[in-house]
Amino acid sequence: MASPTRLLIAASGTGGHLFPAIALAQQLPDYQIEWLGTANRMETSLVPDDYPLNTISVEGFQQKLSLKTLKISAGFLSSIWQTQKLIKEHQIDAVFTTGGYIAAPAILAARMQNKPAIIHESNYIPGKVTKFLSRWCDAVALGFAGTAQYLPQSETIHVSTPVRSQFLTSQSLDLDLPDDAVVILVVGGSQGAVAVNKLIREAAPAWLKLGAYIVHLTGNNDPDADSLKHPQYISMPFADNMAGLLQRANLAISRAGAGTITELAFTGTPAVLIPYPYAAEDHQTYNAKEYKEAGAGVVYQQADLKIEALQEQVSQWLRSPELLTEMAAKAKALAITDSAERLASLVRNLVEKQANK
Numbered sequence: 001m002a003s004p005t006r007l008l009i010a011a012s013g014t015g016g017h018l019f020p021a022i023a024l025a026q027q028l029p030d031y032q033i034e035w036l037g038t039a040n041r042m043e044t045s046l047v048p049d050d051y052p053l054n055t056i057s058v059e060g061f062q063q064k065l066s067l068k069t070l071k072i073s074a075g076f077l078s079s080i081w082q083t084q085k086l087i088k089e090h091q092i093d094a095v096f097t098t099g100g101y102i103a104a105p106a107i108l109a110a111r112m113q114n115k116p117a118i119i120h121e122s123n124y125i126p127g128k129v130t131k132f133l134s135r136w137c138d139a140v141a142l143g144f145a146g147t148a149q150y151l152p153q154s155e156t157i158h159v160s161t162p163v164r165s166q167f168l169t170s171q172s173l174d175l176d177l178p179d180d181a182v183v184i185l186v187v188g189g190s191q192g193a194v195a196v197n198k199l200i201r202e203a204a205p206a207w208l209k210l211g212a213y214i215v216h217l218t219g220n221n222d223p224d225a226d227s228l229k230h231p232q233y234i235s236m237p238f239a240d241n242m243a244g245l246l247q248r249a250n251l252a253i254s255r256a257g258a259g260t261i262t263e264l265a266f267t268g269t270p271a272v273l274i275p276y277p278y279a280a281e282d283h284q285t286y287n288a289k290e291y292k293e294a295g296a297g298v299v300y301q302q303a304d305l306k307i308e309a310l311q312e313q314v315s316q317w318l319r320s321p322e323l324l325t326e327m328a329a330k331a332k333a334l335a336i337t338d339s340a341e342r343l344a345s346l347v348r349n350l351v352e353k354q355a356n357k
């Protein structure tokens with residue numbers, strides 16, 4: 001009996017990196033998977049127990065040279081050595097990564113061990129590691145087709161971004177929301193969301209007056225999170241059942257992370273997108289561009305967004321629900337619903353190609 005294919009998945013730090021990787025892993029049940037991450041990041045709680053988690057110490061390089069740069073460099077070299085050792089000891093057949101700092105030692109170690117390396121870039125504007133090291137990968141999978149123009153690697157494949165398994169089935173919600181109510185979901189997040197949360201609470205009375213229900217995910221850093229009280233307004237820091245919320249929402253007001261854009265399209269949820277203004281190379285604005293151009297939503301820059309404009313835009317949709325229905329159809333048309341399967345097929349083909357060399 002042949003031994004199972006062994007895959008090393010290097011994904012760390014944020015849900016945007018971890019959720020697509022987990023979705024891929026779930027499409028490869030016959031593979032033996034090892035996970036590469038770092039300590040004290042989200043992978044320690046999000047990576048399923050089925051996948052052993054191996055941690056290394058790696059950080060992003062600072063732009064200015066300092067003593068810390070030497071420390072980071074030493075840690076980086078050590079992380080490459082540790083990853084090579086992991087590949088040897090576990091007889092890894094291929095390495096898959098979703099970018100970020102963890103991707104650099106993973107890709108370089110794969111190359112040194114003559115193993116195929118696959119990277120998935122979910123953002124429209126690729127990260128630094130993807131830009132520098134994609135040419136050393138055997139395949140570069142993209143969340144947005146337009147990302148190819150920013151990469152030196154000519155052989156890219158557009159697969160979209162895989163979503164969490166919860167999005168594949170209908171989810172129930174444990175919230176008191178009438179079946180016929182129009183629901184606005186606000187996804188503030190934890191990074192720089194306080195300003196957006198304040199805008200939402202100031203604009204909300206007009207929407208509540210029109211009969212809408214608002215579910216507001218404020219993040220943990222908002223000191224005024226409980227300042228608005230109304231029977232149609234539900235506030236909470238986070239929600240585990242994001243799939244159920246987006247499936248139920250008639251409209252979302254959200255940041256524009258690549259994973260979020262993919263999930264909005266998957267559930268056919270019209271959106272007001274407010275890109276995180278401090279995202280590297282303003283990549284969230286580029287992520288939101290396709291959604292806007294498809295007519296599935298509108299985009300506001302946080303610095304330019306006024307209460308009156310936000311209030312009136314949403315109120316217009318609440319008064320004309322047929323507009324939301326049209327936008328929902330346009331959002332749904334953007335979704336590639338078999339993204340995880342496409343990515344898994346890409347991995348399988350490369351592993352098979354390597355085995356036949």
